[in-house]
Amino acid sequence: MTSLSPALLQALHALLGDRFSTSVALREQHGRGEAHHAAALPAAVAFAETTAEVSEIVKLCASENIPVIAFGAGTSLEGHLSAVRGGVSIDLSRMSKITRVSAEDLDCTVEAGVTREQLNAYLRDSGLFFPIDPGANASLGGMAATRASGTNAVRYGTMRENVLGLTVVLPNGQIIKTGGRARKSSAGYDLTRLFVGSEGTLGIITEVTLRLYGIPETISAALCSFEDVQQAVASAIQIVQLGIPIARMELMDRGLIKAVNAYSGLNMKIEDTLAFEFHGSPAGVAEQVELVSAIVEENGGKDFEWANAPEERNRLWKARHNAFYAVVSQRPNAKGWSSDVCVPVSRLGDCILETRALLKDCTVPTAILGHVGDGNYHVVFAVDPNNAEELVEVAAINKKMVRHAISVGGTSTGEHGVGTGKIAYLREEHGDAVDLMSVIKRAVDPAGIMNPGKILP
């Protein structure tokens, strides 16, 4: 790990004043995300307020080959924030301006530090919303950088589909804009989607242009419980295969329901459960509900419990968004370890069956949850980060899950990103295409200063 030279320290202080700090508390806060990964502290933290400042910071660090790590809301689950080679954590949370909203074109531009909840609070009166919703209240820059998704992806897609353009600071400090405001374009390489999911390893995203959607005329949410998780999964698969435009379809196993009830003060039946949300016109929603009810009933699901009052619905989804924290809070001083495989929907049933078998003798608290409409599911493990045996045990289960997913055409990470946690699986999943990723990385960031040690071996 390289330490910062006196000249660099002085230059960064001169640029940012007290927005540049080497305090241990700040460095500790910036050296990890929310999951089990060990922290690795940056040498300093720089709070940027503009794209131009990010560019200046990157230029200064580049001049001494010092790593830079973008920090948004700190909610990463795969070790993206570990400063494995030291360097400067560039905190973008103060870049929180919503620059432009166009109701006519259903798009907006925000600074990278704006969180998804902040954007939706701002939009509420306009009748618009932004659907992508990882559990955490993540920053939109961070969500773009990890190609995040969440509960609405089955209907609205992920960050891949919903980012129209970006402002990016490159490793040499150059500022570029990618994409544009047209809904489609064939004008050259798709740099937008190259940076979406690049986890700060090619550049730092400082502004994001996003698609927005009209709040549906009718929104209806329901819970349905099942004797067995397999019945729930079978229902979900049929719903997807029929092309029903369901907005949310979330699996919560009974372990999760128990944790969520305790954490969020709810009273859901402790059974394997699908939570649905339907968006559309009154007639459209009625039609979807009818189709889904029939499928669920055929698979042994019990009656729908409706949560249609907005506050009731919000409580349900807020509880679902807090699922990770709910599982972790079951155990004092635990950290969460979340698996994140995504498979073709036709293979979801056998994958979840295999996962359940893997969990049978697991010694730490676990819960299964998933965006089953996409074939994406998680096991959250509440681990003691200081217990090496537990970490080995969970790592082995996680590895088996990932290998099984890859063997059926799936992916090691549906929405959390590679970070440090999935590097070992990248070649298994992508073969020699990983070499091409490395070629691109070396070309764009020849000194290797952008979030080193992430994505690529």
Next chain:
Amino acid sequence: MTSLSPALLQALHALLGDRFSTSVALREQHGRGEAHHAAALPAAVAFAETTAEVSEIVKLCASENIPVIAFGAGTSLEGHLSAVRGGVSIDLSRMSKITRVSAEDLDCTVEAGVTREQLNAYLRDSGLFFPIDPGANASLGGMAATRASGTNAVRYGTMRENVLGLTVVLPNGQIIKTGGRARKSSAGYDLTRLFVGSEGTLGIITEVTLRLYGIPETISAALCSFEDVQQAVASAIQIVQLGIPIARMELMDRGLIKAVNAYSGLNMKIEDTLAFEFHGSPAGVAEQVELVSAIVEENGGKDFEWANAPEERNRLWKARHNAFYAVVSQRPNAKGWSSDVCVPVSRLGDCILETRALLKDCTVPTAILGHVGDGNYHVVFAVDPNNAEELVEVAAINKKMVRHAISVGGTSTGEHGVGTGKIAYLREEHGDAVDLMSVIKRAVDPAGIMNPGKILP
């Protein structure tokens, strides 16, 4: 232009037998697309039948720094096929196997030479379809390479959204697979979308994995005519802004209707027209029709003329797909020149108004058509390719259209690609991001043998 050495000629003959040719007729056929761009002949044409053969051809050419140009159906509109530095045209049309269709996962894998019509004919009995439909019966590899779209994009997206994975031969002959079959993934750089739209300049796409859709329960098509194109555009904008999930919404000005009637033996009213298609359940379609009717009426549209019998509907869309050929056929020995701007929908009205003013004194036959739901529209000019004055005149109009589109946040090409035709506008549209595209191009293809002279200056 480098000529092929005797050793290379011999090696390619040994590999391919009579599937390798230097005949002038074949070279002429492979040195241009369907538009006005001047032909530039490759030195030879190689008909590949497998990915491994493409790899061998590329390796042999790479060993002597000879350019390679992928050729699918030959329907490019922006000069992608011009062998500006000679080299070998690799014809993929014999790679026409549909490798795999999964009705359960709504996806398929096809070889690059499969055309969109071939795929849909194959799928018909399965109840599935692939929606992306440029006018021409293009190959799916070519459509991926140009990031094509068509009339259904407003509902189903473009090739960007519908390609799940690719097999690609890199400039050194290495074969890689990008993406996968999971609906979403955060596992590393999005190489799939880097190749989608790269126009053969980074590698040759030999296989494509695509999303499929269930054929809607109800499909309903209608024409609506307007006194003035502005009323039609105003209607289209409102329909998009209301988020009505319309499947197709095509603008055809009266010039186009006249040309299409003559070319396809139809009898549409010669007025500015919107052609609609509605997909959904019976109730859903009825609801969409009601909303759209009200908007259209408010904007002075006349009654819908329905085309609901499948053969009638097919005739309508077939005529629409042949629009380019229809305009060109109005004039003996003409070639088509198609503009292709795409703008934020809120700016579509003023852009089309400006375009109409530009066309007022144009000396060649023209027609305006567009996928107005996306903000994408074309003027097709029927030009005499040997008349330099005409080419200058049309180039000037095209340039003004492009500059206006870029000035309002739009793009120089919505779906046809850059090829040779839009290179001059790339920096105006993307600024310094073009430098990053060049960095990537040089890293992936250091010798510059992949379709040289396209996309980048």
